Amino acid sequence: MIERTPVLNFVTHAILFTGLAILVLPIYLVVVAASQTLPDVMAIPAKLLPGDQLIVNLKAAWIQAEFATKFQNTIILATGVVVGKIVLAALTAFGIVFFNHRLRMPIFWMVFITLMLPLEVRIVPTYAVAANALSPFQTILDVTGLVWLINVTTGVEVALNWNLLNSYTGLIMPLVATATGTFLYRQFFLTIPDELVEAAKMDGAGPLRFLRDILIPLSTTNMAALATIMFVVGWNQYLWPLLIITDPAYGVAAVELSRMVPDSNTTGGDVPNWHFAMAGTLIVMLPPVVVVILMQRWFVRGLINTDK
Amino acid sequence: MRRAYFKNNWVAALVVAPQLLIIFVFFYWPTGQALYWAFTLEQPFGGGSEWVGFENFQYLLSDGRYWDSVWISTVYALATTVLAMGMAMILALFADRQLRGYQSFRIGLIWPYAVAAPAIGLAFRFIFNPSAGVASYLNYAFPDVWNPVMNGNHALTMVIIAGAWKQVSYSFIFFLAGLQSIPRSLTEASAIDGARVMRRMWDIQLPLLTPTVFFLVIINITDSFTDSFGIVSTMTAGGPARATNLMVYKIYEDGFRGLDYSGAAAQSIILMFLVIALTFFQFKYVERRVHYT
Amino acid sequence: MAEISIRDVRKTYGKDEVVHGVNLEIRNGEFVVILGPSGCGKSTLLRMIAGLEAISSGDIAIAGKVVNDLEPRERGCAMVFQNYALYPHMTVSGNIGYALKVAGMKRGAREAKVAEVAKSVGLSEFLDRKPGQLSGGQRQRVAMARAIIREPEVFLFDEPLSNLDAKLRVQMRHEIRRIHNRIGATSVFVTHDQHEGMTLADRMVIMNKGTIEQIGTPEEIYDHPASVYVAGFIGSPAMNFLSGTVRGAEAAIRLGNEGRIDIASGRARALDGRLVQIGLRPENLTMVAPGAGAVTGQFEFAEELGSGRLYHFQFEDLTLTVVSAHKHRFALGQAVGLAMDPAHVHIFDGTSGTRLDALEPARVQTSLQVAQ
Numbered sequence: 001m002i003e004r005t006p007v008l009n010f011v012t013h014a015i016l017f018t019g020l021a022i023l024v025l026p027i028y029l030v031v032v033a034a035s036q037t038l039p040d041v042m043a044i045p046a047k048l049l050p051g052d053q054l055i056v057n058l059k060a061a062w063i064q065a066e067f068a069t070k071f072q073n074t075i076i077l078a079t080g081v082v083v084g085k086i087v088l089a090a091l092t093a094f095g096i097v098f099f100n101h102r103l104r105m106p107i108f109w110m111v112f113i114t115l116m117l118p119l120e121v122r123i124v125p126t127y128a129v130a131a132n133a134l135s136p137f138q139t140i141l142d143v144t145g146l147v148w149l150i151n152v153t154t155g156v157e158v159a160l161n162w163n164l165l166n167s168y169t170g171l172i173m174p175l176v177a178t179a180t181g182t183f184l185y186r187q188f189f190l191t192i193p194d195e196l197v198e199a200a201k202m203d204g205a206g207p208l209r210f211l212r213d214i215l216i217p218l219s220t221t222n223m224a225a226l227a228t229i230m231f232v233v234g235w236n237q238y239l240w241p242l243l244i245i246t247d248p249a250y251g252v253a254a255v256e257l258s259r260m261v262p263d264s265n266t267t268g269g270d271v272p273n274w275h276f277a278m279a280g281t282l283i284v285m286l287p288p289v290v291v292v293i294l295m296q297r298w299f300v301r302g303l304i305n306t307d308k
Numbered sequence: 309m310r311r312a313y314f315k316n317n318w319v320a321a322l323v324v325a326p327q328l329l330i331i332f333v334f335f336y337w338p339t340g341q342a343l344y345w346a347f348t349l350e351q352p353f354g355g356g357s358e359w360v361g362f363e364n365f366q367y368l369l370s371d372g373r374y375w376d377s378v379w380i381s382t383v384y385a386l387a388t389t390v391l392a393m394g395m396a397m398i399l400a401l402f403a404d405r406q407l408r409g410y411q412s413f414r415i416g417l418i419w420p421y422a423v424a425a426p427a428i429g430l431a432f433r434f435i436f437n438p439s440a441g442v443a444s445y446l447n448y449a450f451p452d453v454w455n456p457v458m459n460g461n462h463a464l465t466m467v468i469i470a471g472a473w474k475q476v477s478y479s480f481i482f483f484l485a486g487l488q489s490i491p492r493s494l495t496e497a498s499a500i501d502g503a504r505v506m507r508r509m510w511d512i513q514l515p516l517l518t519p520t521v522f523f524l525v526i527i528n529i530t531d532s533f534t535d536s537f538g539i540v541s542t543m544t545a546g547g548p549a550r551a552t553n554l555m556v557y558k559i560y561e562d563g564f565r566g567l568d569y570s571g572a573a574a575q576s577i578i579l580m581f582l583v584i585a586l587t588f589f590q591f592k593y594v595e596r597r598v599h600y601t
Numbered sequence: 602m603a604e605i606s607i608r609d610v611r612k613t614y615g616k617d618e619v620v621h622g623v624n625l626e627i628r629n630g631e632f633v634v635i636l637g638p639s640g641c642g643k644s645t646l647l648r649m650i651a652g653l654e655a656i657s658s659g660d661i662a663i664a665g666k667v668v669n670d671l672e673p674r675e676r677g678c679a680m681v682f683q684n685y686a687l688y689p690h691m692t693v694s695g696n697i698g699y700a701l702k703v704a705g706m707k708r709g710a711r712e713a714k715v716a717e718v719a720k721s722v723g724l725s726e727f728l729d730r731k732p733g734q735l736s737g738g739q740r741q742r743v744a745m746a747r748a749i750i751r752e753p754e755v756f757l758f759d760e761p762l763s764n765l766d767a768k769l770r771v772q773m774r775h776e777i778r779r780i781h782n783r784i785g786a787t788s789v790f791v792t793h794d795q796h797e798g799m800t801l802a803d804r805m806v807i808m809n810k811g812t813i814e815q816i817g818t819p820e821e822i823y824d825h826p827a828s829v830y831v832a833g834f835i836g837s838p839a840m841n842f843l844s845g846t847v848r849g850a851e852a853a854i855r856l857g858n859e860g861r862i863d864i865a866s867g868r869a870r871a872l873d874g875r876l877v878q879i880g881l882r883p884e885n886l887t888m889v890a891p892g893a894g895a896v897t898g899q900f901e902f903a904e905e906l907g908s909g910r911l912y913h914f915q916f917e918d919l920t921l922t923v924v925s926a927h928k929h930r931f932a933l934g935q936a937v938g939l940a941m942d943p944a945h946v947h948i949f950d951g952t953s954g955t956r957l958d959a960l961e962p963a964r965v966q967t968s969l970q971v972a973q
Contacts, residue, residue: 095324125338197312236424493686
């Protein structure tokens with residue numbers, strides 16, 4: 001379209017630039033701080049240009065916070081969440097779209113409801129479950145009297161215990177227990193034409209074959225989108241790891257970051273190592289940002305499809 | 309409606325079992341437990357728990373501190389939503405013009421979504437620190453004009469700014485997508501009708517963006533109740549003097565620090581209902597308002 | 602005066618040129634139909650007139666003023682889009698009156714005008730509805746009303762009837778013609794449907810692959826197609842084509858192994874040895890005794906048209922069709938002679954496809970652009 005709007009174009013660029021600057025400014029300041037020495041960082045008025053200590057500080061922060069271990073754990077966490085979500089969500093969506101049983105809608109709703117309550121609103125009881133993942137079953141057995149029955153007949157005391165604290169399973173499982181991916185898949189599966197299913201049946205394929213040979217290959221873009229989002233979510237996990245991980249060998253990056261600066265805001269006396277802390281911030285920030293930038297198309301598509 | 313199904317329902321049962329099992333153990337069971345705990349009280353010194361009906365809730369609702377927390381959470385939710393969505397909408401409207409540099413602007417406005425809450429919290433805590441960092445200059449020039457360590461309002465402002473920064477990208481992505489789903493022929497028709505860029509934004513784009521606005525308002529408000537934990541935890545730990553004690557943080561404090569399981573459970577239940585109500589609202593409204601055919 | 606002058610206009614996307622040097626003069630008040638298959642560049646040309654696409658090179662002038670750099674709203678054109686492009690959140694009244702609102706007309710005057718135009722297209726009872734509550738035909742009329750109310754110098758139509766069902770399409774076609782007769786503005790109508798073109802046009806422009814193949818009145822184009830392409834595109838059922846060679850000595854064209862048509866000896870000598878394509882419309886062939894016609898074909902089958910039949914004959918490796926009101930009973934494979942009236946034989950060059958028939962009417966098209 002032919003439109004002569006030089007002034008408006010300039011204004012457009014100005015606005016976009018300003019917006020970008022506002023978003024980037026904090027990070028710029030972080031980079032500046034991460035590249036200065038402690039006296040420089042604490043200087044008043046603050047020095048606004050980057051110093052030359054970036055590599056030094058990054059190294060120091062890496063060692064101080066034991067980021068090597070933390071990164072390893074965080075990668076395991078993120079990957080676990082990605083794989084868990086992708087596989088489970090695909091299976092569940094498959095089960096409710098391509099079969100016609102009465103429980104289809106109830107199962108759909110059951111999964112749907114999990115969308116409404118993110119982990120933050122159920123941390124206390126979820127923690128209790130993580131402490132003993134088999135407690136639900138234990139309770140059920142208790143309540144139904146089966147424990148008593150088994151005890152009386154065989155003399156065996158049933159005490160189920162599976163402690164998930166300080167473990168990878170404990171980190172990953174509760175995060176896999178929500179519906180985001182299932183909806184993405186379900187929406188996509190609903191667009192698969194009936195003819196495709198019928199052709200597969202004529203060719204002699206059973207449901208699992210169909211899933212493996214036809215649905216999964218068709219779902220690759222969805223999977224990429226879901227994987228990108230879930231990776232970012234997994235990497236950035238803070239609250240849940242904070243609660244269930246007390247053993248530093250299992251710590252994750254985001255939690256470690258908060259330990260780099262003491263809790264109370266200190267004004268005098270003990271000066272926090274802001275330059276290390278900011279270097280640490282950069283380190284923790286980098287992987288998911290890189291992933292998002294590289295996979296931006298899938299990322300955006302995944303966001304829009306999971307939430308709309 | 310679909311006609312083509314597979315007949316083997318046992319396979320169906322098999323494939324949905326894993327997820328159902330996990331959400332039973334890690335979602336429904338804890339939620340049920342929270343309900344149970346909210347209506348009981350643990351006896352001190354062991355001895356099991358006692359059913360107390362609505363007593364926990366009554367105690368909670370008469371507690372000034374709880375209402376303070378609710379008030380702070382509401383202020384936080386509204387402030388971050390308005391700031392984040394306002395900025396995102398303006399940026400999206402102008403980015404949609406797709407002038408030169410569009411791709412760069414787009415990615416530049418999307419990446420903040422990937423930054424973890426504690427990272428944001430820490431970064432802003434540094435920037436707004438009264439004795440180091442950029443804001444310290446203000447205090448140097450005008451002593452003690454900015455002190456989030458002591459002043460509750462300053463602390464809340466700082467937390468709100470951090471929270472809003474976090475949410476801009478998400479809203480931007482959705483606004484941009486909403487704008488791009490408006491058929492190009494509408495823009496062309498209105499251009500032929502004489503409407504210039506700003507007029508088109510006002511008459512055509514904004515009205516057709518209303519479903520997206522509704523959707524994002526609900527999501528932003530809901531998220532601000534839950535996503536805020538990482539920010540508060542790293543920036544202020546709920547202080548000073550509980551000035552930034554958001555509901556989700558209070559649950560954590562009461563439950564894990566104060567070991568008040570019943571109280572934390574009751575608070576969780578209330579927060580759950582709040583979030584459910586908001587989500588319900590969203591689904592009901594968003595379905596109705598879709599404009600384009 | 603709203604004549605449109607298109608001079609050597611080209612459109613390039615990146616490295617692809619999709620419109621190659623088009624020249625066209627449209628007279629004031631004329632209804633011109635640009636006809637062609639998908640991808641021929643007709644919509645691009647229309648959008649360049651509207652200002653929705655930039656012109657890569659060449660000029661377009663409306664009412665004498667070059668408009669290349671003018672924005673759409675400065676050109677005095679109104680446009681009806683293929684999918685109507687109605688504003689879904691405004692009422693019919695709002696849609697129709699939008700341009701006036703933008704121009705600053707006060708509400709009272711605006712509503713009066715909207716009511717007037719709505720009445721003229723039969724939409725008076727629908728003014729308070731939203732587009733989503735209207736049928737396809739009604740939406741189409743809203744789109745037209747929106748264009749009419751601006752009293753433009755030029756009306757542009759971008760395949761507006763393609764989304765309607767057959768019956769409605771015919772109805773709307775007549776509506777459009779009636780409105781044109783009433784208002785008299787210059788109209789440019791783009792379509793791929795030759796029926797629409799033939800019914801609506803004062804003049805037609807046939808486009809193919811970015812160039813104009815022929816410009817003329819529907820009658821001219823039908824009776825004297827300038828190329829094989831145009832001849833095959835216009836007319837239904839489609840024209841029959843046969844390859845042949847001119848034999849100057851026999852004053853005839855040899856068709857295949859056994860066919861033959863006589864032509865004037867002067868012409869035969871002038872074209873001696875030339876490879877040609879003969880075009881014959883099904884209605885211009887008559888069925889005679891085998892051997893008595895130019896060619897002899899074998900009967901395959903006949904399509905019942907109601908008012909007549911469309912007979913299919915096999916000739917060498919071609920199918921020839923003949924339309925006749927007579928209902929004959931032929932046996933499968935029966936040999937039937939096909940006679941052709943030399944007045945209706947179209948002769949085209951065998952390689953380039955351009956018309957060779959020297960017996961054209963006296964009126965010569967100054968803006969005739971024949972594809973190379």
